[in-house]
Amino acid sequence: MPASVTQVDLLSATVEVGEVAVLMRTGDPDFLRTLQNRYPGFLVSRQQEPQITFDLEILETNFDEPDADVEVTQKNGRWMLARGDFRAEWDSAKRHCHIAQTRSPHATDSVLRIVHSLVQASRGGFLLHAASAVRNQKAFLFAGASGAGKSTISALAPVDAVLLTDEISYVSRRDNQYHAFGTPFTGELNTPGENVSAPVSALYLLAKGSENRIDTIDAAEAVQSLLSNILFFAKDDELVQALFHSAFEFVQHVPIYRLTFVPDARVWELIG
Amino acid sequence: MSRLYVSRNPRVAARILDGEMMIMSGRDSSLFTLNRTATILWQSADGVTPLERIVEQRICPEFDVEPAQALQDAETLARELARHEIMQISEEPLLQPHSSPGVGR
Numbered sequence: 001m002p003a004s005v006t007q008v009d010l011l012s013a014t015v016e017v018g019e020v021a022v023l024m025r026t027g028d029p030d031f032l033r034t035l036q037n038r039y040p041g042f043l044v045s046r047q048q049e050p051q052i053t054f055d056l057e058i059l060e061t062n063f064d065e066p067d068a069d070v071e072v073t074q075k076n077g078r079w080m081l082a083r084g085d086f087r088a089e090w091d092s093a094k095r096h097c098h099i100a101q102t103r104s105p106h107a108t109d110s111v112l113r114i115v116h117s118l119v120q121a122s123r124g125g126f127l128l129h130a131a132s133a134v135r136n137q138k139a140f141l142f143a144g145a146s147g148a149g150k151s152t153i154s155a156l157a158p159v160d161a162v163l164l165t166d167e168i169s170y171v172s173r174r175d176n177q178y179h180a181f182g183t184p185f186t187g188e189l190n191t192p193g194e195n196v197s198a199p200v201s202a203l204y205l206l207a208k209g210s211e212n213r214i215d216t217i218d219a220a221e222a223v224q225s226l227l228s229n230i231l232f233f234a235k236d237d238e239l240v241q242a243l244f245h246s247a248f249e250f251v252q253h254v255p256i257y258r259l260t261f262v263p264d265a266r267v268w269e270l271i272g
Numbered sequence: 273m274s275r276l277y278v279s280r281n282p283r284v285a286a287r288i289l290d291g292e293m294m295i296m297s298g299r300d301s302s303l304f305t306l307n308r309t310a311t312i313l314w315q316s317a318d319g320v321t322p323l324e325r326i327v328e329q330r331i332c333p334e335f336d337v338e339p340a341q342a343l344q345d346a347e348t349l350a351r352e353l354a355r356h357e358i359m360q361i362s363e364e365p366l367l368q369p370h371s372s373p374g375v376g377r
Contacts, residue, residue: 219289224303227296237283237298244285244296251289 015112016044016195018170018181020119022112023050028058031103038105039184041195052115056108057100063087066102072114072234079234081114083107090115113168113185114233121242124173124249127231130203131187132164132180133157134194135272138201139180141169142259143229148206149261151188156265161272165193168231171200171250178254203250204259204271212267215258222256223247278326278350279319279366284358286314295358304358309335310349317359319366323350 012025013035021044026032036043068084081088086101088111097115101107117127130143131150135158142153154166164170164180167187172179178200182193205217205225217225226247232240261267280286283298293311295304306314309331316326327343335342353359360366 220292232301240298240301241285248287
């Protein structure tokens, strides 16, 4: 009936990251507004055909172990995702995810990251613990663990640099070229990235030091460092093999350097 | 000394980069970089060639080492790789369910 269709339509939002549109449906109008406020630059028209559908069931009670770490397992193409604040089932063939979660948008955010990781793993791309920015139509990635300086270098970016993210970079492969996309996944800056993309020109492994310096590193170290920063959610043979080979391919196509920097804006004189 | 057979664990991912074999375990995502001897052993571990013959035909010609010592070192190495579940060892030939080693996609 038209009235029902309109009602369902009102309770959905499509969030596009990395050119992958995810239709999020919920029966909870308050939570829908929460999502719309969380992903403002990444909402796209409802007319756009989504590649993935999320059905969100908002629970008013907590799960048994609210502090449990994320756990991802797979059986016959069906992925079970669990954390203290959500349980989800991702059907990769149907491109559908059912999520039962608390009212926290962080839960949706986490499932979104995991599903994007799984989608990109099959395409040669990945999500990376890295800040990223576009300058002169080229994307630059700055990888490192917590405290390495991702948010610092993002905050120091000059006005002509467009920030894609200060926390989780989105790397997608098209033919033999890698592109970085803006993401709504934020770190200490708590500012979503711009929803733009550019070909990846270089990856820098961040290290804080007493001077600004770029050093080359050998390919084996590059692979090791890259793998240590790729988001791995599952102890799954196929996924590990896919990401392992993706890392090798990336290293063969994109230069990787160590960037030692002092926390001031002059470091950006070396970038771009 | 009993005859040993070695085979690559098909559940790991492996690729050569700049002459170094890098292997990642699917079990716990641990990453291993093999030295030259271990790389030769890994590449030769087809499950049907005895370790003794691998040492004689592939390792000894590459390094200036006594065959008996080389075999002992290779057996120690194979057991170490098996301990990390990136190689399998057996006193019987092993079926090798996957193709050539260290070949990327």
